[in-house]
Amino acid sequence: MAIFHEAIIIGGGPAGLTAGIYLMRAGIDALLLEKVILGGAPVNTWHIENYPGFPEGISGRELMERFAAHAKAFNLNIKEFARVEEVSQNGNKFILKTDEDIYEAKGIIVATGTESSKIGIPGEDRFIGRGISYCATCDGMFFKNLEVAVIGGGDAAVEEGLSLANIAKKVYVIHRRDNLRAQKILQERAFKNPKMEFLWNKRPIEFQGKDQIESIVLEDTKTGEHTDLKIDGVFVYVGSRPDVGFLGNLVDKDEAGFILTDENLATKTKGIFVAGDVRKKRLRQVSTAVGDGALAAVELERFILETR
Numbered sequence: 001m002a003i004f005h006e007a008i009i010i011g012g013g014p015a016g017l018t019a020g021i022y023l024m025r026a027g028i029d030a031l032l033l034e035k036v037i038l039g040g041a042p043v044n045t046w047h048i049e050n051y052p053g054f055p056e057g058i059s060g061r062e063l064m065e066r067f068a069a070h071a072k073a074f075n076l077n078i079k080e081f082a083r084v085e086e087v088s089q090n091g092n093k094f095i096l097k098t099d100e101d102i103y104e105a106k107g108i109i110v111a112t113g114t115e116s117s118k119i120g121i122p123g124e125d126r127f128i129g130r131g132i133s134y135c136a137t138c139d140g141m142f143f144k145n146l147e148v149a150v151i152g153g154g155d156a157a158v159e160e161g162l163s164l165a166n167i168a169k170k171v172y173v174i175h176r177r178d179n180l181r182a183q184k185i186l187q188e189r190a191f192k193n194p195k196m197e198f199l200w201n202k203r204p205i206e207f208q209g210k211d212q213i214e215s216i217v218l219e220d221t222k223t224g225e226h227t228d229l230k231i232d233g234v235f236v237y238v239g240s241r242p243d244v245g246f247l248g249n250l251v252d253k254d255e256a257g258f259i260l261t262d263e264n265l266a267t268k269t270k271g272i273f274v275a276g277d278v279r280k281k282r283l284r285q286v287s288t289a290v291g292d293g294a295l296a297a298v299e300l301e302r303f304i305l306e307t308r
């Protein structure tokens, strides 16, 4: 027997939890399905200092505990460890399949965020969990007083590099260009930090080691010269991609796989709205995910009320 809710939110990060708060306050019967635990990407973020209302900053985990508590205070139905594997349409209902259950809904909000991209070079898969990580907040403490490298030049790389500098003896930042994309305030802090060293115009081409990672082969992007960098750990921040194969052809995507929406976050399928990092947009942050969650919920509410 399928389990019916008027609205189903897929994904329990900032966008999904915000959508849940808005839908419950509007009197819509909503369920949120989350493939792991509530909180989304910020759960693995050491410190967030650009979310309004927290001038001292706040740990990503604590911020998301507050989001979750807020959604629960409005009695949002939540099912964790429920990964949506397939969505289809049957008349005016959507059918959602997880590995355990089948759900039905009048409308859905897709808020599934993105997943860390791999670099895709030899040795990467072999050393994941053996010195290669995509989450400094989760694994940084294993590298106390050791030498690590961060790969990437955006906000996440520099921010997480700074958090690693509190633990590790040395943090190399490896970037294929000669300047960073990260926000200026983060760059200034990183350049001042004596534990951080920038290796410009370098790209990793192979990870080497026996049981654990021991070194990275770097190629100079200008001269083509190869060098070996001895390290104890590597943290990869080279971007992220959505994973929305479960929607089949119900939505249109750009060439990188981000879902296309109109200005009200609707998709080509009536009743499917999209919020947060998973959609094509210019700025992927907690604040923009929250804004999307609110708008998608209000639009879905409107859609449901029209068909009640």
Ligand SMILES: Cc1cc2nc3c(=O)[nH]c(=O)nc-3n(C[C@H](O)[C@H](O)[C@H](O)COP(=O)(O)OP(=O)(O)OC[C@H]3O[C@@H](n4cnc5c(N)ncnc54)[C@H](O)[C@@H]3O)c2cc1C
Binding pocket: 010, 011, 012, 013, 014, 015, 016, 033, 034, 035, 036, 037, 038, 039, 040, 041, 042, 044, 045, 047, 048, 049, 050, 051, 082, 083, 084, 085, 111, 112, 113, 114, 155, 156, 159, 160, 246, 275, 276, 277, 278, 284, 285, 286, 287, 289
């Ligand atoms: C290292 C790092 C540092 C960052 N620092 C900051 C910062 O300082 N300030 C800031 O504002 N932003 C920061 N961000 C960005 C911020 O985390 C994201 O913009 C925000 O989390 C997006 O929210 P979301 O709800 O769209 O997606 P997410 O937070 O990614 O949540 C998506 C949720 O959907 C779930 N999900 C995925 N697929 C399925 C499925 N098939 N079924 C069920 N559930 C599914 C996931 O498990 C996840 O819980 C940072 C990101 C990273 C990676």
